[in-house]
Amino acid sequence: MAISPAPPVTRRRFIGLTATGVAAVAGGGAQGLFGCGDPPTGPDPSGGRSPLPAPRIMPASSGSLVAAPGTARPAARESVSAWLFDDLMPGPTIRARRGEAATIRLLNRLPEPTIVHWHGVQVPAAADGHPRDAIPPGATYDYAFPVDQRAGTFWYHPHPHHRTGAQIHRGLAGFFIISDDEEDALTLPIGEREILLLLQDRDDGPAAYEYAPTSADLHTGMLRDVPYGNGVRRPTVEVIGARYRLRLVNGSQSRIYRLGLGDGRPLTVIGNDGGLLPAPAEVDDVYLGVGERIDCLVDCAALPAGKAVILKSLPFDLPAGADASTQGMAMDLLELARGDGPTWSDPPLPATLSTVTPLGPPVAERVFVFSTDPGGAHRINGRDFEMDRIDEQVPLGRVERWILRNDSSLPHPVHVHGTQFQIESRVGGRATVYPYEGGWKDTVLVMPLETVAVRVRFERYRGVFMLHCHNLQHEDGGMMLNLEVI
Ligand code: C2O
Ligand code: CU
Ligand code: CU
Numbered sequence: 001m002a003i004s005p006a007p008p009v010t011r012r013r014f015i016g017l018t019a020t021g022v023a024a025v026a027g028g029g030a031q032g033l034f035g036c037g038d039p040p041t042g043p044d045p046s047g048g049r050s051p052l053p054a055p056r057i058m059p060a061s062s063g064s065l066v067a068a069p070g071t072a073r074p075a076a077r078e079s080v081s082a083w084l085f086d087d088l089m090p091g092p093t094i095r096a097r098r099g100e101a102a103t104i105r106l107l108n109r110l111p112e113p114t115i116v117h118w119h120g121v122q123v124p125a126a127a128d129g130h131p132r133d134a135i136p137p138g139a140t141y142d143y144a145f146p147v148d149q150r151a152g153t154f155w156y157h158p159h160p161h162h163r164t165g166a167q168i169h170r171g172l173a174g175f176f177i178i179s180d181d182e183e184d185a186l187t188l189p190i191g192e193r194e195i196l197l198l199l200q201d202r203d204d205g206p207a208a209y210e211y212a213p214t215s216a217d218l219h220t221g222m223l224r225d226v227p228y229g230n231g232v233r234r235p236t237v238e239v240i241g242a243r244y245r246l247r248l249v250n251g252s253q254s255r256i257y258r259l260g261l262g263d264g265r266p267l268t269v270i271g272n273d274g275g276l277l278p279a280p281a282e283v284d285d286v287y288l289g290v291g292e293r294i295d296c297l298v299d300c301a302a303l304p305a306g307k308a309v310i311l312k313s314l315p316f317d318l319p320a321g322a323d324a325s326t327q328g329m330a331m332d333l334l335e336l337a338r339g340d341g342p343t344w345s346d347p348p349l350p351a352t353l354s355t356v357t358p359l360g361p362p363v364a365e366r367v368f369v370f371s372t373d374p375g376g377a378h379r380i381n382g383r384d385f386e387m388d389r390i391d392e393q394v395p396l397g398r399v400e401r402w403i404l405r406n407d408s409s410l411p412h413p414v415h416v417h418g419t420q421f422q423i424e425s426r427v428g429g430r431a432t433v434y435p436y437e438g439g440w441k442d443t444v445l446v447m448p449l450e451t452v453a454v455r456v457r458f459e460r461y462r463g464v465f466m467l468h469c470h471n472l473q474h475e476d477g478g479m480m481l482n483l484e485v486i
């Protein structure tokens with residue numbers, strides 16, 4: 001675990017949800033007080049918000065995950081059936097320090113095959129959760145891999161072919177956090193001032209964790225209207241007057257968020273998919289596609305007691321002719337509500353966070369075209385995913401330029417396994433590379449009309465990895481390919 005100056009420990013902490021127990025214990029302020037089995041007594045005292053659960057921590061060195069049917073609690077006094085890791089939503093937060101060896105056993109107690117993928121973590125092909133490695137009900141899979149990459153926010157989720165969307169929507173997802181000495185030296189907020197937030201959109205009520213995409217959903221991707229954080233509806237967290245670190249994962253089916261603060265202040269982005277940015281980036285808004293992560297600081301020192309700041313998804317438009325009409329709706333994603341805790345003055349943020357060495361000039365180029373065929377199927381370079389077909393062979397250690405071209409009227413968050421890449425350019429559409437897209441990425445949002453060029457190099461492992469759209473209906477519908485690192 002990170003060693004760095006302790007924050008004040010005056011705030012009572014929300015207890016993570018457990019299968020059997022207490023939903024949450026909240027301090028004063030905006031939250032009500034809920035206990036297990038509280039009878040419904042008139043209007044919800046929380047004003048419809050639920051305390052954000054902080055998932056339990058599991059060391060990567062001795063991990064085990066049981067995927068099984070269980071009960072999710074979308075709000076106090078509500079429970080719905082779900083599929084969960086260790087009966088938790090999100091699953092346990094796996095923590096590793098750079099240099100450690102991860103050993104994690106997966107046990108499948110679901111009624112169908114599954115396999116877990118460590119999104120953004122560079123692991124040998126046999127530990128990457130390729131769909132061909134899916135295990136049947138009752139079976140186990142043992143993962144062993146060295147954790148040797150920069151500190152950052154990663155996540156894990158199932159990856160069986162055709163069933164990834166369903167399994168994630170039913171509740172199977174968790175954080176995978178890597179720390180290292182470089183990050184520790186920055187003395188970023190830790191403990192209660194480090195908030196992990198898994199963003200998902202779901203239905204209200206009993207259908208929240210049900211997976212029943214319509215045929216329109218299978219085309220555009222499944223979009224629902226209600227924001228959930230760490231499995232609860234309209235989350236809130238009580239804060240003191242201090243700086244907070246928010247690590248966000250977009251674990252939705254297909255929704256893109258345009259993050260911004262409700263009070264109009266900028267977000268201070270310090271990291272993204274592959275870890276820290278070279279320097280903090282102050283931005284008014286951040287587009288976060290499915291699978292992407294953003295690590296940002298929000299200062300609550302000036303927030304008066306009893307007031308709140310809302311992390312929002314701001315409205316946005318897709319280009320004319322795009323056919324994902326409900327993308328871009330405004331949402332309140334997380335309320336940060338100031339309780340009566342103290343005000344804490346944080347040291348100034350260092351101007352330099354990390355060093356990112358640019359990849360050298362590419363020696364080869366490949367083009368990946370994302371399109372929808374006349375029958376409505378999602379394709380890369382005109383092809384449907386085939387489990388045993390190798391689509392691309394990429395030599396280990398070589399820098400290549402990959403052109404990701406969107407030839408469809410839908411957004412595609414494009415994800416590559418087994419490495420991190422650097423974004424060179426985006427032409428068409430938004431026609432810019434945003435400051436928060438610097439550093440290392442493993443997923444990049446390619447909107448309609450856009451072509452994104454990235455530089456990529458596989459440095460560590462040979463074997464079969466994947467490239468796919470992380471819109472889960474597109475991925476499950478075949479917008480995925482095998483790439484073999486040779
Ligand atoms: Cu987050 Cu191949 O996936
Ligand atoms: Cu991945
Ligand atoms: Cu897509």
